[in-house]
Amino acid sequence: xxxxxxxxxxxxxxxxxxxxxxxxxxxxxxxxxxxxxxxxxxxxxxxxxxxxxxxxxxxxxxxxxxxxxxxxxxxxxxxxxxxxxxxxxxxxxxxxxxxxxxxxxxxxxxxxxxxxxxxxxxxxxxxxxxxxxxxxxxxxxxxxxxxxxxxxxxxxxxxxxxxxxxxxxxxxxxxxxxxxxxxxxxxxxxxxxxxxxxxxxxxxxxxxxxxxxxxxxxxxxxxxxxxxxxxxxxxxxxxxxxxxxxxxxxxxxxxxxxxxxxxxxxxxxxxxxxxxxxxxxxxxxxxxxxxxxxxxxxxxxxxxxxxxxxxxxxxxxxxxxxxxxxxx
Amino acid sequence: xxxxxxxxxxxxxxxxxxxxxxxxxxxxxxxxxxxxxxxxxxxxxxxxxxxxxxxxxxxxxxxxxxxxxxxxxxxxxxxxxxxxxxxxxxxxxxxxxxxxxxxxxxxxxxxxxxxxxxxxxxxxxxxxxxxxxxxxxxxxxxxxxxxxxxxxxxxxxxxxxxxxxxxxxxxxxxxxxxxxxxxxxxxxxxxxxxxxxxxxxxxxxxxxxxxxxxxxxxxxxxxxxxxxxxxxxxxxxxxxxxxxxxxxxxxxxxxxxxxxxxxxxxxxxxxxxxxxxxxxxxxxxxxxxxx
Numbered sequence: 001x002x003x004x005x006x007x008x009x010x011x012x013x014x015x016x017x018x019x020x021x022x023x024x025x026x027x028x029x030x031x032x033x034x035x036x037x038x039x040x041x042x043x044x045x046x047x048x049x050x051x052x053x054x055x056x057x058x059x060x061x062x063x064x065x066x067x068x069x070x071x072x073x074x075x076x077x078x079x080x081x082x083x084x085x086x087x088x089x090x091x092x093x094x095x096x097x098x099x100x101x102x103x104x105x106x107x108x109x110x111x112x113x114x115x116x117x118x119x120x121x122x123x124x125x126x127x128x129x130x131x132x133x134x135x136x137x138x139x140x141x142x143x144x145x146x147x148x149x150x151x152x153x154x155x156x157x158x159x160x161x162x163x164x165x166x167x168x169x170x171x172x173x174x175x176x177x178x179x180x181x182x183x184x185x186x187x188x189x190x191x192x193x194x195x196x197x198x199x200x201x202x203x204x205x206x207x208x209x210x211x212x213x214x215x216x217x218x219x220x221x222x223x224x225x226x227x228x229x230x231x232x233x234x235x236x237x238x239x240x241x242x243x244x245x246x247x248x249x250x251x252x253x254x255x256x257x258x259x260x261x262x263x264x265x266x267x268x269x270x271x272x273x274x275x276x277x278x279x280x281x282x283x284x285x286x287x288x289x290x291x292x293x294x295x296x297x298x299x300x301x302x303x304x305x306x307x308x309x310x311x312x313x314x315x316x317x318x319x320x321x322x323x324x325x326x327x328x
Numbered sequence: 329x330x331x332x333x334x335x336x337x338x339x340x341x342x343x344x345x346x347x348x349x350x351x352x353x354x355x356x357x358x359x360x361x362x363x364x365x366x367x368x369x370x371x372x373x374x375x376x377x378x379x380x381x382x383x384x385x386x387x388x389x390x391x392x393x394x395x396x397x398x399x400x401x402x403x404x405x406x407x408x409x410x411x412x413x414x415x416x417x418x419x420x421x422x423x424x425x426x427x428x429x430x431x432x433x434x435x436x437x438x439x440x441x442x443x444x445x446x447x448x449x450x451x452x453x454x455x456x457x458x459x460x461x462x463x464x465x466x467x468x469x470x471x472x473x474x475x476x477x478x479x480x481x482x483x484x485x486x487x488x489x490x491x492x493x494x495x496x497x498x499x500x501x502x503x504x505x506x507x508x509x510x511x512x513x514x515x516x517x518x519x520x521x522x523x524x525x526x527x528x529x530x531x532x533x534x535x536x537x538x539x540x541x542x543x544x545x546x547x548x549x550x551x552x553x554x555x556x557x558x559x560x561x562x563x564x565x566x567x568x569x570x571x572x573x574x575x576x577x578x579x580x581x582x583x584x585x586x587x588x589x590x591x592x593x594x595x596x597x598x599x600x601x602x603x604x605x606x607x608x609x610x611x612x613x614x615x616x617x618x619x
Contacts, residue, residue: 070519071499086500163484163524167536167543206532209540210376211524212413212488216498232380244532252377256389261372262340271531287569290608292345303368307392307439314435315385 003029003084005038007050008093011102020100022091023047029080035092036064036075039104052104059219062155066104067093072160074219095160097169111156114172118180118199123191142187149182149227151220158214158224164207171207172199174214174224181227184234196235205231206245247271257312260302332459333363334450335397337415339408339561340372346561348605352590353407353452355604359597360460360468364405369396373414375562376528387428388435390418394447395436403448405455407590409560410527413485413493415449420492451486453559453589454495457503465510470598472512476616478592479516479553480504481544483563484524498522507589508557511596520547527562530570535577541566542574545582555616559589571611585613 005025011017025046027038036054043050055061057076064075069087072095084090098106158174159165165173172180180199184192199205205228214224236246251270255263302308342350357364370393372378378386393415397404406412422429422445429445436442456465487498496503501522505515526540545567548556558564568586575582591604601607601617 069499163526163540164529164536166523167526167539168533207529207536209524209526209536210528211484213484213524216488216490229376229379229383233382236381248531249377249380252372252374253381253385256372256374256378261343262375264340264345268531283569283573286610290610292569292608292610302371307369307441308371308389310439311388311392311435312385314438315382315388318384318435319382 001029001081003027003038003080003090005042005090005092007042007103008091009050009103010094010100011049011051029084031081033080034076035066035068035073035078035080035083035090038080039075039092051102060153062153065095065155065157065160065219067091067095067160072096072157072217074155074157077219095156097160097162097165097173098156106156108156111154111159111173111175114176115154115179117172118176118183119191119195120179120183122183122186122189123195124188125190136188138187145230146182146185148221148223149178149185152178152182152218152222153220155219157217157219158222161213161217163211163213164209168203168207170203172204174208174228177205177208177231178214178222178224178227181231184231185227192234193238193240196231196238197240199231200235200240200243200246205235206243244271257309259300260305260308331363332361332455333365333402334405334455335367335400335402336364337367337370337393337397337404337406337408337411339406339411340375341561341565342407346564346588346608348608349407349561349564349588349590352588352594352599352604355599356590356593356597357452360456360465362405362455362460365400365402367393367396367400367404373411373418375410376414379414379417384431384435386414387418387421388432390415391422391432391436391443392439392441394419394422395441395443397447398443403450405450405452407452407559407588408562409451409483409485410562412449412451413488416492416494417489419447419449451495451559453486453503453507456507456589456593458495462506462510465507465593469511469596471596473508473592473596474512474514476513477516477552477554478508478513478587479518479548479551479556480508480521481525481548481556481558481560481563481567481586482522483558483560484522486559487522504557504559504589508592511592513557513592516548516551516553518547518551518553520544525560525563525566527566530566537566538570538573538577541570542578542580542582545571545574545584546578546580549582549584553584555585555587555613557587557589557592561588564588568610583611585609585611585616587613 006022009023010020025042039052053063055063059074059077066075068078069091094100094104094106101107162174164171183189208228248271251267338350371389374386490498508515526537530537564586594604606613
C-alpha cells in the first residue's frame with residue numbers, strides 16, 4: 001500500500017534548510033515493513049540528502065529513536081502499516097529535548113555528559129574489609145533488583161519523552177538515573193552513600209515529575225521511574241533527607257500513619273519549613289477566600305487506623321530482619 | 329442493564345482542597361444511576377510518595393484498600409488520576425507476581441486482612457465512557473454545552489503506564505473527547521493534553537511546576553480553548569490555583585477556567601454553577617457560564 005510521509009528537515013549549512021520544514025515523501029509499503037526500512041528506501045531511491053542514524057536494525061544498538069506521529073519510538077521496531085492505520089498519518093521528527101544537528105539527527109553529547117555525571121561504573125571498596133573473600137556471591141534476587149536497569153540501550157527515548165527535562169534542561173534525566181540505579185542497586189557497590197548524596201542534590205532524583213512517560217516509551221522495559229523510586233528509597237534509608245523531596249515523602253509517610261491519609265497543610269509546612277511556608281501566605285490567603293486552604297487536622301481519622309499502623313510496624317520489622325542477614 | 333455500583337474512592341485531595349469535585353461527582357452519579365458506596369476504612373494510596381519511601385509498604389497499604397473493596401464485592405471508582413495510576417500499578421503488580429501477593433498477604437494477615445488479587449480500579453471517566461456508555465450519557469443530557477470550546481486535559485496518570493491501566497490509548501486517547509462531545513461541547517485538540525501538569529513537584533521544584541502548568545494552559549489557549557476540563561484534581565489544583573503564578577512567570581495572559589470532569593457533566597445534566605461548587609475555583613468561570 002502507498003503511504004505518505006512527512007519528515008522534518010533541517011540543515012543549518014544550507015540556505016533553504018536553516019529553518020526547519022516538513023518534506024513530503026511517498027513510499028510503497030509492504031507487510032511487515034518498518035519505519036526504518038521506509039527511511040532507508042527513501043534515502044536510497046528518492047533523496048540521498050535525508051539524514052538519520054541507524055545501525056543494527058534489530059533494536060539493540062539504540063541509534064534510530066525518532067518521534068513517530070508525536071511519540072518517541074525506535075524506527076527499526078515500529079511497523080509502518082499498523083502505525084499508519086492507528087494515527088492516519090506518518091509524521092517523522094527528531095527526538096525532543098535534544099538539539100537537532102541535521103534532519104532526524106540530534107546532538108547526543110549532553111546525553112553522554114549526564115551519563116558521565118552519575119559515574120557509570122562500580123565503585124569497589126578502597127581497601128578490602130577484613131574477613132571478606134574476594135568473590136561476592138550474587139543471588140538471583142540481587143540480580144533481579146537491577147536487571148531491568150541493565151537493559152538500557154541508550155537510545156534516548158526516555159529523555160526525549162521526559163516532561164521534567166522539557167522544562168528543566170539541567171535535570172539529569174531518566175536515562176542517567178536508571179544507569180545510576182544499576183550501580184547503586186548492585187550488591188558489589190561500595191560508593192552508594194556518596195553517590196546517593198550527589199544524586200539528591202539539585203537536578204537529581206527529586207526533579208522527576210512522575211509523568212511515567214519514561215516507562216511508557218522505553219523500548220526495552222528499563223522502567224527508569226522504578227529506578228528513580230528505588231534511588232529515592234535508598235537515599236532516605238541512608239539518611240539523606242535534607243532536601244524538599246525527601247521531606248515531602250517523609251511528611252506523607254507520617255501523615256498516612258497518623259490519620260490514614262494526606263494532610264495537605266502539614267505536608268506543606270513539613271516540606272518547605274517555616275520560612276518558605278510563610279512565603280506561601282499571600283497564595284494561602286487567596287486559596288482561603290475560595291475555601292481552598294487546607295486546614296491541618298480537620299481530617300477525621302480513617303476507620304480502623306490500627307490496621308494501617310500494624311502494617312507499618314510489620315514492614316519495619318521485616319526490613320530490619322532483612323538487613324541483619326549477611327550479604328549474599 | 330447491569331447495576332452500576334462501585335466502591336467509591338474520591339482520594340485525599342477531593343475530600344478537602346478540591347471537595348467540589350467530590351460533591352459534583354455525587355450529584356452526577358445520583359442522576360445517572362451510578363451507585364457510589366463509601367469506603368470508610370480506606371487509607372491514602374500514597375500518591376507515589378509512599379512508593380518513593382518503601383515499595384513493600386506502598387503495595388501493602390494499597391492492598392488494604394483493595395481488601396475493603398473486595399469485602400464490599402465491588403470494583404473501585406476513583407475521581408483522581410493519580411490515585412488511579414498508583415492503585416493500578418499496585419493492582420497490576422499484585423496480579424502478575426504471585427509471590428508478591430503471598431508476601432503482601434502475610435503482612436495483611438497481621439492486621440486480620442486478606443486480598444485475593446481481583447479488584448479492578450476504574451476512573452469516573454472510564455465508567456462514563458464505558459460502563460455507562462457514551463450513548464446513554466448523551467441521552468441524559470438536558471442542557472447541551474454548545475458552542476463551548478473545551479480542551480480536554482488528561483494529564484499523565486489517567487493514561488500511563490498503559491499496561492497497568494489497561495483502558496485508553498495514551499497516544500490517541502478518546503474517552504474524554506467522547507464524553508465532552510456527548511455533553512455537546514466542541515473539543516479542542518492540542519499537544520499538551522496528555523502531558524504532565526507538574527503537580528508532583530509543586531513543593532519540591534516550584535518554578536518547574538509553574539512553568540509546566542503555564543505551558544499546558546498556553547498550549548490549549550493557542551488552539552482556541554475557552555476552558556479546560558480535567559479528570560484529575562491534582563491537575564485542577566495546578567491549572568487553576570497556579571494559573572496566576574504561571575501568567576506572571578511566563579509573562580502571558582491566560583485566563584482559562586478549569587473544570588473538573590464531574591462539573592462539566594453536571595452542567596450538561598442541568599445542575600447550576602453553585603450546585604457544582606464553581607465559586608471555589610480561583611479562575612472565574614462566570615464569563616463562560618453566563619452565555
